[in-house]
Amino acid sequence: MKKVEEKLEQKEIRPTAMRMLVLETLRNQKAAISLQDLEIEFEKADRITLYRTLKTFQEKGLIHSIADGTGITKYALCEEGCKCAPEDMHVHFFCNRCEDTFCLPKFKIPKVSLPKGFVTLETNLLVKGTCANCTH
Amino acid sequence: MKKVEEKLEQKEIRPTAMRMLVLETLRNQKAAISLQDLEIEFEKADRITLYRTLKTFQEKGLIHSIADGTGITKYALCEEGCKCAPEDMHVHFFCNRCEDTFCLPKFKIPKVSLPKGFVTLETNLLVKGTCANCTH
DNA sequence: ATTAAAAATGCAACTTCATTGCACGTTTTA
DNA sequence: TAAAACGTGCAATGAAGTTGCATTTTTAAT
Ligand SMILES: [Mn+2]
Ligand SMILES: [Mn+2]
Ligand SMILES: [Zn+2]
Ligand SMILES: [Zn+2]
Numbered sequence: 001m002k003k004v005e006e007k008l009e010q011k012e013i014r015p016t017a018m019r020m021l022v023l024e025t026l027r028n029q030k031a032a033i034s035l036q037d038l039e040i041e042f043e044k045a046d047r048i049t050l051y052r053t054l055k056t057f058q059e060k061g062l063i064h065s066i067a068d069g070t071g072i073t074k075y076a077l078c079e080e081g082c083k084c085a086p087e088d089m090h091v092h093f094f095c096n097r098c099e100d101t102f103c104l105p106k107f108k109i110p111k112v113s114l115p116k117g118f119v120t121l122e123t124n125l126l127v128k129g130t131c132a133n134c135t136h
Numbered sequence: 137m138k139k140v141e142e143k144l145e146q147k148e149i150r151p152t153a154m155r156m157l158v159l160e161t162l163r164n165q166k167a168a169i170s171l172q173d174l175e176i177e178f179e180k181a182d183r184i185t186l187y188r189t190l191k192t193f194q195e196k197g198l199i200h201s202i203a204d205g206t207g208i209t210k211y212a213l214c215e216e217g218c219k220c221a222p223e224d225m226h227v228h229f230f231c232n233r234c235e236d237t238f239c240l241p242k243f244k245i246p247k248v249s250l251p252k253g254f255v256t257l258e259t260n261l262l263v264k265g266t267c268a269n270c271t272h
Numbered sequence: 273a274t275t276a277a278a279a280a281t282g283c284a285a286c287t288t289c290a291t292t293g294c295a296c297g298t299t300t301t302a
Numbered sequence: 303t304a305a306a307a308c309g310t311g312c313a314a315t316g317a318a319g320t321t322g323c324a325t326t327t328t329t330a331a332t
Binding site for chain 2: 308309310311312313318319
């Protein structure tokens, strides 16, 4: 695993203290995280700085956002080599029980057939249900 | 086409004047509509009443909501016989050009394979691109 | 090293969309 | 025809995201 500092520089993001902490958090997280999650994790940090940290990360292609239907945007690290292009997109899963949102990068989105004249540029697939941790 | 009044009663919604007008609008619309759209269409009507009209329609299974990534919830009539169950769900399409959101009820969502332990209860598929009206 | 420019941060204010409370009017039912 | 249930309208509130600007920190130039 590359050091957080190197990872940031690779994406042309200056490695400030805050950014390194946030990236570290994103790495340790199994589920996607929200701005709120970061606010809780970094109580002393400013909400807006966290907000802009996520925004920068996204603009630089380090993370991607996920709309899981809760109305709260979640974020997760992009896979190594991800360009956030259509072919990089994968299934997202929202667990109704633990309310965690997961990237399933191994599960690509199938090609969707559309009516004549419709051109696909991007596809988002969100599955809701019960996650592996919550089924027993 | 069933009269709007009958349609409402069939879904156990009392056919008030406002509700009949809104249903009529929903029927005439090719694209999904937002609360804002209704506000513009019915300038004299109260915003909250329109809001609650949509809410009631949805709760009674007359319409379904669509999250198209714009942050503005869109609504569209359910198909005849729709129970809003997983098997009723279809593809939604957002056109980046005209910014209209369409139901594609003829295009069902393919079964998605998931990791072991994940149970699917609901699937949402949103395709973004250019719609038939905007490709020429 | 010193200074100027650029970038990041922190605080406050604001926007947008959604939602709730409550009084009042209308419809339904007993 | 009275009581209850329901619908409507106006105001207020909530939640999430976004912007402006002053201050601090970092970087680059002299
Ligand atoms: Mn993802
Ligand atoms: Mn639809
Ligand atoms: Zn779960
Ligand atoms: Zn279009």
